[in-house]
Amino acid sequence: MSSEGKMKVVTCHLNADFDALSSLVAAAILHDAKLFFPGSGEKSVTQYYKNRIENNYELFISKNCDRSIDTLILVDFSDKKRIHKAVKEKIIPDTKIIIYDHHLKDENSYENAVVHFKKYGSNTTQMVCDIKAKNIEISPDDATNLIIGIYVDTGGFKYYGTVPADLEAAAWLLSQGADLKVVENIVSRDLEYDQISILNQFLINRKTVYIEGAKIAVSYSTSDEYISDIAIVVGKFLIISNLTAAICASRLRDKVYIIIRSRDPAIVDAKAIAKLFGGGGHSYAASAATTKTLTEVNLTLANWLRNLQLKSFRTEKLMSSPVVTINMNASIYDAESKMAKYAINSIPVVKGDKIVGILTRSLVERAIFHKLSSESVKKCMMTEFRTVGINSSFETIRKIMVEGRQRFLPVVKEGKLIGAITRT
Known part of the structure; x- marks a missing residue:
């Protein structure tokens, strides 16, 4: 922290996932920065943050802070529109912006940012590689908090886009004492009753098509109550149905949540679909929330699917x-x-x-x-x-x-x- 009262802060995108959370920890270690968690729509991510992150790393708390941010580190995203307002308020024209992302720079990114881009399966991987290269000591708890992001974001190293560096980073974290039992408890836990109800609706309402050998399903569900971790349900739906991509819309109370998971972004770009509803994310995992009706959302998705089918047609x-x-x-x-x-x-x-x-x-x-x-x-x-x-x-x-x-x-x-x- 400088004598002028400025500071280093690391933050991730709104509605954080595990890779974003692990990336926060990695950047905080690399840059000796304060960590700002903007929240998550996934109950499991929020609980993990409260149980293992919140009390073990120095946090940026804007409420009682009258200092501006000297260096802002963005992890797992580059779109300045997705920065939490509590952080935005502390950015000044001279703030240095550093970005760590594993997807191409967003059109709404900072022009003069220092960008660290590696096309790895997990964004956490590139920072773990830097931590290892710089011989920075980490604790077994640090290693566990880092490996969970890599494991979840690569689907246990099975997703499209997983590269050798992801496995090498995970192997090094294991050598530093990462506890896979913690990871197992997160990724393998059973669905709750209301989540099972949503999964059943996805299975019943799905429309499945085959495009260029890829199995793609669009489905929907409804509930008058808010149900957490819909993304986990969509992940289960993807696995159970053996899909290349799953595009699911869930009406929960008065909003519709769209969750997209894709194992092959070359055929189904999750981020592009989320943008249809004002959302964001990555090419293989993205989401959006809208006040449009479920009927309107389903119509938009049906048109998208039809256009995808037409584009896939070849002369033959x-x-x-x-x-x-x-x-x-x-x-x-x-x-x-x-x-x-x-x-x-x-x-x-x-x-x-x-x-x-x-x-x-x-x-x-x-x-x-x-x-x-x-x-x-x-x-x-x-x-x-x-x-x-x-x-x-x-x-x-x-x-x-x-x-x-x-x-x-x-x-x-x-x-x-x-x-x-x-x-x-």
Whole structure:
């Protein structure tokens, strides 16, 4: 603490989880900083803080503090909008900002912050690595308070995104006396009766889809009473249903809480979904609370799921194959006969196995009207058109066919025609 009465303070995001709590402890150890816990919607996190953290580390208590913050350390987040107001009030223009996060810098972050970014499964991991590298002594209690964040945030080292550094950090903490019995008591405890009721509703109300091999479920529950640790229930739902991602909405009293858990953020980005409701979090774990009705929330989630399904569609799922074609040297009369036989409105014109044009019914009818039935189709065909490949996205196809108004879309592979997509 400086002679000017300023101080170092470490804080995490609102609605803290175990990784945020462990990150607080790690940063407090690294920087000899006062710890500010902004609260959590998870009962287990709050209880752990009260039982093992609150009385064992120096805390920042803003109520009776008339000093500004010299250095502010943000852990497990970088969005300044998610800083508790008690901390915000003590920030001055000269406050140095340090950020430890394992996700990309948020758009609402501080521009001139010193950022420590490591894409680890747990944010705590990178600070444990620093503690070890600097030979800072920690107690067995410290080690336990650090390992729980790593263990929970990596799903016991089973979640997508877990890296060797997470296991190495945990192994070092075990060597420093971390007590896994404490961790086991937290992560393996049985659900309470009201939580089981919510879990049953999730199982009954779920809608499950498969996208690119990923099993994704959207579900909901209701209760006239507030039930704590809904996030734990969602975690159980994820495991029981063997899901890649779970998106759950729970109406508790007069609010709807949205909890998202994803084992593969490349397919389901939890943070992006939470932002639809003004929430936040990480790509694999995020949440939001809203005063919207459950019906409104479910409609938003249904639209999101539909858009995700559409984006996952690839050409191969949409195209017809084989395609009826006509040789470029065939006559307009031959083309008209073939289109009538197969009841089609467009036909690709080929030279060998390569497409060189498209002939539409309107072009054929116009040629016949002008008595050009005996002319070759190459004289009447449309030669300016776009094609797609076998792995083109739904959005690419949509832009060509809707915005580009091309009703017949050839699919090619190595220049050869292998299929077609039509508006009908």
